[in-house]
Amino acid sequence: MNERPRAPQAGGTEPVRRSLLHTLRSAHVRVASISMAAVGLALLLAAVLALRTYANNHLELVARSIAYSVEAAVVFNDRVAVMEQLAVIAQRESLREAELRDQAGHVLARYVRPDAQKAGELLEAAGEPLGRLLMPAPTVAPVLDRGRTIGEVRLRGDGAVFARFLATASAGIALCLVFAGLGLRLLSRRIQRDIVEPVQALIAMTHQARAQRSTMQRAPASGIAEFHALGEDFNALLVEIETQQAQLAQENRSLTHLANHDSLTGLHNRAYFSRRLGRVLQDAQVQGGNIAVLYMDNDHFKQINDHHGHAIGDLLLVEVAARIRAQLREGDIVARLGGDEFAVLLAPVHQPQDALRIADKINAAVAVPLSERHERIVPSVSIGIALYPQHGQTADQLLRAADRAMYEAKKRGRGTSCLFEGAHVVSDVPEL
Secondary structure, three states, X not given: OOOOOOOOOHHHOOOOOOOHHHHHHHHHHHHHHHHHHHHHHHHHHHHHXXXXXXXXXXXXXXXXHHHHHOHHHHHOOOHHHHHHHHHHHHHHOOOOEEEEEEOOOOEEEEEEOHHHHOOOOXXXXXXXXXXXXXXXXXXXXXXXXXXEEEEEEEEEOOOHHHHHHHHHHHHHHHHHHHHHHHHHHHHHHHXXXXXXXXXXXXXXXXHHHHHHOOOOOOOOOOOOHHHHHHHHHHHHHXXXXXXXXXXXXXXXXXXXXXXXXXXXXXXXOHHHHHHHHHHHHHHHHHHOOOEEEEEEEEOOXXXXXXXXXXXXXXXXXXXXXXXXXHOOOOOOEEEEEEOOEEEEEEOOOOOXXXXXXXXXXXXXXXXXXXXXXXXXXXXXXXXXXXXXXXXXOOHHHHHHHHHXXXXXXXXXXXXXXXXXXXXXXXXXXXXX
């Protein structure tokens, strides 16, 4: 793909430009990542707060249950019974610490989970600081005897519960985010396709129109209103460019025709005849062959023009041009050199008699009377003939030789033709 060269930046460096697809993908990834991270953190925080509330309520129920169970043992100061009941409930409820204090604040019994000091497992190691972070104060419940406080129960839950929950919740949320990310990726690709494909189609069409000068392509319809409107405008622009190109081509053809043709007779003009004669001479010099140039002038044209008017004179020139053209072979060239003068290029000619025979046909065709305004006009032309290579090697030499032969023909009378030969003109044609 050929790309238009870009102007170098200051210092010779060129800025890195990202594609629209890459930009959209990056934006979607950033938005999706931030959104999913925010949702995940919000869900995790909400779950932790809900778990903390549940754990506090649970510990309060356990504390009241222990206070009720050890009430009698506290009244009778039975430390063994208090310890047994405290240990049973604490183990059953997976408490980390539990203690019972009397009214004076002295510890009657204290339970510490046997593996509470072990940090061999990651969750156990993270449980204690996590539990103290979420529940910094112990859960307290009074021990009542007939409405009188005789002691209190202090509990600390197992922080490993929070660690396990956080690990499980994090894994679940991560899994959900993975599936959500896949869904977002599919949706993002569809959005990117709907946005990028119309743009890429416009880019391809623009490049083709620029590189190949082709305006035949049309932008496809798009489901997005803005891109559809852009495509319609682009198609309208291509149609306008195509119309302008057609007009320019027509104008160029018209200008080319005007540059190479005579506006009155429709024949080629002097400039075209000279160029064509030069090319034919170049080919003849390389490949060999004979060429004939016929130089013609209308007899008594000035008198006809003055007597009958310019309109009749123009009509006479048009009719003479048509009659000359009708006598030529396919590939021969006839041109109006200016005024009432014409020239014919015959290529190839095998012998001089061929050129004289065509000249005689032209004289016979031109001499047919022309009736106009109830007046009888008999046109005629004098024809001079020059041959290549005998009478000249260049276009100017051949035209001068044919012109001299034409003036000799005029001396001999209207409607005659003469062949140039050396320094004089002869009417008898020798064999080549």
